[in-house]
Amino acid sequence: MSKVLVDGQEIEIGAHERLNGIQAAARAGIEIPHYCWHPGLSVVASCRMCLVETGRRDAATGEISMVPKLVPACQTPAAPGTVFVTNSAKVAAARALVEEDLLLRHPIDCPICDKAGECLLQDYHFKYGQAERRADIKPFTSRRRPVGGTVTLFVDRCVMCTRCVRFTREITGTHELMIVNRGSQEEIDVFPGYPLANKLSGNVVDICPVGALGDTEFLYRQRVWFLKRHAGVCAGCATGCSIHVEENQDRIYRLKPRENPHVNRWWMCDEGRYGFQHVHSPRRVAGPRRRVGARWEELPWSSLPDQLDADLRRAGRLAVVFSPHLTVEEAYLLAGYARAIDPAALLVLGPVPRVGRDETFPGGFTIRAEKCPNRRGVQEIVSRLAPEQVELAQLPELIAAQSIQGLWVSGGYKTDWHDESWAAALAEVPLLVVQDLFESPLWDRATYQLPGAAFAERDGSYVSATDRLQSFRWAVRPPAQVLPEGPLLWRLSGRHGLYRASQVLAEVAREHAYFAAAAEGVPEVGVDLKVQLLAPV
Amino acid sequence: MAAERILTAEMIAEIEAYLRRYPTRQAVTLPALHVVHHHLRHVPLQAVVEVAEFLELSPAQVQDTLSFYGFFKQAAPHGRTRAWVCRSLSCALRGGEEILQHLCGRLGLEPGGTTRDGRLTLEAAECLGACELAPCLLAGQRLHGNLTPAAAEGLLESLGPSRGQAG
Amino acid sequence: MAEFEPVLLAQVGKADSHTLRVYEAAGGYAALRRTLATLQPAEVVTLVKESALRGRGGAGFPTGLKWTFLPKDHPGPIYFCLNADESEPGTFNNRVLMEDDPHQVLEGLILSSYATRTTTAYIYLRYEYPRARERLQAAIDECYAAGYLGRNVLGSGYALDVYLHQGAAAYICGEETGLIESLEGRRAWPRIKPPFPAVEGLFRKPTVVNNVETVACVKQIAARGAEWFKSIGTPADPRDPRDPGSYGPKLYCLSGHVARPGCYEAPLGITARQLIDEFGGGVWKGRRVKAVVPGGISMGLLSADELDCPLDFSGPGRYGCLGLGTAAVIVLDETVAIVDFLHNTARFFAHESCGQCTPCREGTAWALRMLERIRAGRGRWRDLELLREIADSIGIIPGTTICGLADGAAWPLKNAMDKFRDELQDYVRRTNPGGYRQTEPAVAAQPAGPGLAVHGPRCEAGGHATEFRES
Numbered sequence A: 001m002s003k004v005l006v007d008g009q010e011i012e013i014g015a016h017e018r019l020n021g022i023q024a025a026a027r028a029g030i031e032i033p034h035y036c037w038h039p040g041l042s043v044v045a046s047c048r049m050c051l052v053e054t055g056r057r058d059a060a061t062g063e064i065s066m067v068p069k070l071v072p073a074c075q076t077p078a079a080p081g082t083v084f085v086t087n088s089a090k091v092a093a094a095r096a097l098v099e100e101d102l103l104l105r106h107p108i109d110c111p112i113c114d115k116a117g118e119c120l121l122q123d124y125h126f127k128y129g130q131a132e133r134r135a136d137i138k139p140f141t142s143r144r145r146p147v148g149g150t151v152t153l154f155v156d157r158c159v160m161c162t163r164c165v166r167f168t169r170e171i172t173g174t175h176e177l178m179i180v181n182r183g184s185q186e187e188i189d190v191f192p193g194y195p196l197a198n199k200l201s202g203n204v205v206d207i208c209p210v211g212a213l214g215d216t217e218f219l220y221r222q223r224v225w226f227l228k229r230h231a232g233v234c235a236g237c238a239t240g241c242s243i244h245v246e247e248n249q250d251r252i253y254r255l256k257p258r259e260n261p262h263v264n265r266w267w268m269c270d271e272g273r274y275g276f277q278h279v280h281s282p283r284r285v286a287g288p289r290r291r292v293g294a295r296w297e298e299l300p301w302s303s304l305p306d307q308l309d310a311d312l313r314r315a316g317r318l319a320v321v322f323s324p325h326l327t328v329e330e331a332y333l334l335a336g337y338a339r340a341i342d343p344a345a346l347l348v349l350g351p352v353p354r355v356g357r358d359e360t361f362p363g364g365f366t367i368r369a370e371k372c373p374n375r376r377g378v379q380e381i382v383s384r385l386a387p388e389q390v391e392l393a394q395l396p397e398l399i400a401a402q403s404i405q406g407l408w409v410s411g412g413y414k415t416d417w418h419d420e421s422w423a424a425a426l427a428e429v430p431l432l433v434v435q436d437l438f439e440s441p442l443w444d445r446a447t448y449q450l451p452g453a454a455f456a457e458r459d460g461s462y463v464s465a466t467d468r469l470q471s472f473r474w475a476v477r478p479p480a481q482v483l484p485e486g487p488l489l490w491r492l493s494g495r496h497g498l499y500r501a502s503q504v505l506a507e508v509a510r511e512h513a514y515f516a517a518a519a520e521g522v523p524e525v526g527v528d529l530k531v532q533l534l535a536p537v
Numbered sequence B: 001m002a003a004e005r006i007l008t009a010e011m012i013a014e015i016e017a018y019l020r021r022y023p024t025r026q027a028v029t030l031p032a033l034h035v036v037h038h039h040l041r042h043v044p045l046q047a048v049v050e051v052a053e054f055l056e057l058s059p060a061q062v063q064d065t066l067s068f069y070g071f072f073k074q075a076a077p078h079g080r081t082r083a084w085v086c087r088s089l090s091c092a093l094r095g096g097e098e099i100l101q102h103l104c105g106r107l108g109l110e111p112g113g114t115t116r117d118g119r120l121t122l123e124a125a126e127c128l129g130a131c132e133l134a135p136c137l138l139a140g141q142r143l144h145g146n147l148t149p150a151a152a153e154g155l156l157e158s159l160g161p162s163r164g165q166a167g
Numbered sequence C: 001m002a003e004f005e006p007v008l009l010a011q012v013g014k015a016d017s018h019t020l021r022v023y024e025a026a027g028g029y030a031a032l033r034r035t036l037a038t039l040q041p042a043e044v045v046t047l048v049k050e051s052a053l054r055g056r057g058g059a060g061f062p063t064g065l066k067w068t069f070l071p072k073d074h075p076g077p078i079y080f081c082l083n084a085d086e087s088e089p090g091t092f093n094n095r096v097l098m099e100d101d102p103h104q105v106l107e108g109l110i111l112s113s114y115a116t117r118t119t120t121a122y123i124y125l126r127y128e129y130p131r132a133r134e135r136l137q138a139a140i141d142e143c144y145a146a147g148y149l150g151r152n153v154l155g156s157g158y159a160l161d162v163y164l165h166q167g168a169a170a171y172i173c174g175e176e177t178g179l180i181e182s183l184e185g186r187r188a189w190p191r192i193k194p195p196f197p198a199v200e201g202l203f204r205k206p207t208v209v210n211n212v213e214t215v216a217c218v219k220q221i222a223a224r225g226a227e228w229f230k231s232i233g234t235p236a237d238p239r240d241p242r243d244p245g246s247y248g249p250k251l252y253c254l255s256g257h258v259a260r261p262g263c264y265e266a267p268l269g270i271t272a273r274q275l276i277d278e279f280g281g282g283v284w285k286g287r288r289v290k291a292v293v294p295g296g297i298s299m300g301l302l303s304a305d306e307l308d309c310p311l312d313f314s315g316p317g318r319y320g321c322l323g324l325g326t327a328a329v330i331v332l333d334e335t336v337a338i339v340d341f342l343h344n345t346a347r348f349f350a351h352e353s354c355g356q357c358t359p360c361r362e363g364t365a366w367a368l369r370m371l372e373r374i375r376a377g378r379g380r381w382r383d384l385e386l387l388r389e390i391a392d393s394i395g396i397i398p399g400t401t402i403c404g405l406a407d408g409a410a411w412p413l414k415n416a417m418d419k420f421r422d423e424l425q426d427y428v429r430r431t432n433p434g435g436y437r438q439t440e441p442a443v444a445a446q447p448a449g450p451g452l453a454v455h456g457p458r459c460e461a462g463g464h465a466t467e468f469r470e471s
Helices: A021-027 A089-104 A120-128 A163-171 A203-207 A304-315 A328-341 A375-385 A392-400 A420-426 A485-492 A501-511 A513-518 B009-016 B026-040 B045-055 B059-068 B096-107 B149-158 C020-025 C030-038 C041-051 C063-068 C093-100 C102-115 C130-146 C176-183 C212-224 C226-230 C272-279 C338-352 C358-378 C381-393 C405-419 C421-431
Strands: A002-006 A009-013 A051-057 A064-066 A082-085 A144-146 A151-154 A177-180 A187-190 A213-215 A228-233 A242-248 A251-257 A289-292 A295-298 A318-322 A346-349 A406-410 A431-436 A448-451 A460-463 A468-472 B081-086 B120-125 B137-139 B142-144 C079-084 C120-125 C161-166 C207-211 C249-256 C262-267 C289-293 C328-333
Touching: A002 A021, A009 A021, A021 A051, A021 A082, A051 A089, A064 A082, A089 A120, A089 C358, A089 C381, A163 A177, A163 A203, A177 B059, A203 A213, A203 A251, A228 A468, A304 A406, A304 A431, A304 A448, A304 A485, A318 A328, A318 A375, A318 A392, A328 A346, A328 A375, A328 A406, A328 A460, A328 A485, A328 A501, A346 A375, A346 A392, A375 A460, A375 A513, A392 A420, A460 A501, A468 A501, A468 A513, A485 A501, A501 A513, B009 B026, B009 B045, B026 B045, B026 B059, B026 C161, B026 C176, B045 B059, B081 B096, B081 B149, B096 B120, B096 B149, B137 B149, B142 C130, C020 C102, C020 C130, C030 C102, C030 C212, C041 C063, C041 C102, C041 C212, C041 C226, C063 C207, C063 C212, C079 C102, C079 C176, C079 C212, C093 C102, C093 C130, C093 C212, C093 C249, C102 C120, C102 C130, C102 C161, C102 C212, C120 C130, C120 C176, C130 C161, C176 C207, C207 C212, C212 C226, C212 C249, C249 C272, C262 C272, C272 C289, C272 C328, C289 C338, C338 C358, C338 C405, C338 C421, C358 C381, C358 C405, C358 C421, C381 C405, C381 C421, C405 C421
Parallel strands: A002 A082, A318 A346, A318 A406, A406 A431, A431 A448, B081 B120, C079 C120, C079 C207, C120 C161, C249 C328
Antiparallel strands: A002 A009, A051 A064, A051 A082, A144 A151, A151 A213, A177 A187, A228 A242, A242 A251, A289 A295, A289 A448, A460 A468, B081 B137, B137 B142, C249 C262, C289 C328
């Protein structure tokens, strides 16, 4: 451990840690404003906003000698004995001048700029800027330039931090963004015919400190100060990026990556980022129904569980198809419930959507071909309880041989996930329960149609392809006619009170060695389940 | 829609000859741009695409470099003679600005512009490094010094199509 | 002083001075031959250190010391970049050397490369020097043919390749890491330091960047000795242990309002007055001096009563200038308006600022806008205050920028404010009688802190203090 001084406060730096001045100051609770530095990108020290005074403290005498000139904190290592001063008049004046410089030719766009409310230029101006505007330019509004399908560039708002250009060079390796011209004429642009179109494009909007880069889909849709932010996990693929779900009045407006050094660091892919529209699709199925002969009987949620339970107990042999979109807790409850009714119930892992191959980018980020968030977790639950591993493909013939009388199928897929013939084969069972988001051939043939929850509407945990378990709470309420899987199964299992996913997880962790690491609660960045495994599973 | 290739075999051979001088392909960017500019008197966007392909870079990377230097023309070829008139301090002290203004007026051009017949491009240059001969003008490969507005005008007249050299 | 026998310019003026034949006839490459045969690379470094040679490119850093920063026992490759991008306004001595004595430059380059164990040397040559390009390339070809370059230089076992690399009209390519970035094929944005080029430079390998005149001096030191070099120039100040002295001959470029502009060689330390009068034939047209640029426009201005300033590495600093720079001396006579000088230099720096860091990119553009407005008769006293503020805040000296271009942009403004304040204020008052006073007093930048002040200072005329003006 070594000591670094920041504004008189002593900070401990671990022997293996490599921190710069900004990070050391953050540890002391002190903000050093900066634009161009980003922990995931190269250090360029070009914005000059993070200038501080630095010096050394003699280890023996304790005497401090300061360097006469300012230095960027982002390029100054917090080496043992380093002294940082961020609150001097010299530093304040330097910051005020950089702010002024950036505002000299900045368009007066705040009223029409999406970034207002989360804009570093605004924030730093209030904290560190000057009261008086001395610029000599007439107010103007920014030019707008499309740089790709999902990102819009407001050229004149750019402060030349070059984060976006470095992102496409260092993280995606796609090199679409460039700087053109020299000096104060510099602008960000793409080469004609080569738009910003890589699978991680949306991240440049996150890292842009001002309103220069905007999400085309999100433009002008919501002011950020109305958005409430919830920690979540992306359900787009088996990478399981940590995200924030940002919503207002139960409507999701955008997803943003949440920093997680073990999974996605600071990034998420576009498919995940923009993959929430289905949550508010008008095609979402409403109202649970039961088929009675040729009619449909609308069932209120107050009486449905008892009715369903009775029908299941009368049915005979049961089988359950587990969607890889279920949480660990839901899969556990469902499996337990089915086995409580029929100890020999078949437990089968449902279709696992795969598209293409795993793709890893130069910066290390990986998009998985497996387009569901919890195949790993669901499979563990299923295989523990049903070691005989019935394959999904065997189901139609088992049904045809009349070995199954009651079938519960869990869906939750974003897109079409089966065809007519598969639905017809499964629908041969006398009692078919389908829990899903959208109509489908199987849904149309169900005995019980149960509208299910989307990913952002449930509490629970997912396990990623790398055996990391992350837990999350719901971010938006589901449509009025939906009772999410968790509460429904909780009730069917005869448990009382409100659904508590954390309680279920603790049970799972006690009963299944694979989940043992989650027994004492799960931190925000999740937990690596492999930590507790001493032998290969 | 495949665009017609611009780089000739000769240009490619010239660019290729530079590869052995540098450990990276990207370092051949500036020499390659000079080759193209020398032949075509400008570097059209299609040429940028082809140079990028050859150097295993993205077009954006090459364009980024190209646009930094005010030297390369892109929209249209410069004139057969490219005349740089120096406007830095030593030349300005001895009439450089007047020469530039005079030529702009006579030719009906702004600095950077080309005459309609494609004969001449007039550029404002920063210090040409010939201050002992101020005010001066670099036309093609030749430096002319100790000019007056009239002498400069006469000089450019005399550089007809047969004598003007591409930059 | 005028009797000093030129060494660096000894060949210049002779017929065919640029050819190998003439160069060898005058004893050329004997120093290289002897050095390769008798000295190890480290010994050449020691020799150059002993000579106290300081770089001639503008920074004046001790050359031998710079060479010692290269890592010992590095497996290589090590690169040498000869900075022939000479773009500082007023400067042309490198051009003269390259056009009229390219072999002196090459011999110095080969010696310097040998000393630093360089395997490949690039000559980054600005586009605007076509004749230098032609002659240097011909000289390089002659060297390969004669065995001074290639796999086995003069049978010594040392291998060296030299390539010409042509620039594209950007001043910032003369900054050593801007040059490196440009050579690597990117926009010439200077790198942050550390790491320094000697540790991690061109293609991330140890690299030395030196000026053309510097390597020519290396040749002369190898030929005549360190003692000889130290017998010329201004010795180190015995009272200042950190003064390395200003030794050796220097090429001074004299231009502007003098009778005989030209490149003149003299021992380091002649005064501006001596250079102008004894070499340059005095101010032209019988006029009087108003101001003199001592070392390229980045260095600022000497006023008319500061002409006894010695033009060595420490002299101009004592008169408030940035330094000796490129020793390009430009004379301004009494008819020059200082505001025009400032506009010309501001335009240059705004045009050449690479744009990477905020204070320089915005500051140089702002300074130009203000000076254009002042020249257009809409200047204000507060503009002069603002120009001063910009000048005091940008540069590597205060630490606010990545490279020294900003310091160069700042210094003419600083010197003009200090030495010609009355003239500037007078100009503004005369040309803008109705609006030169903005508010009183001129308000310096004050950080707002929490609770943003809504109202600015009270304005005389009753309008809001922060009027938006067209730039």
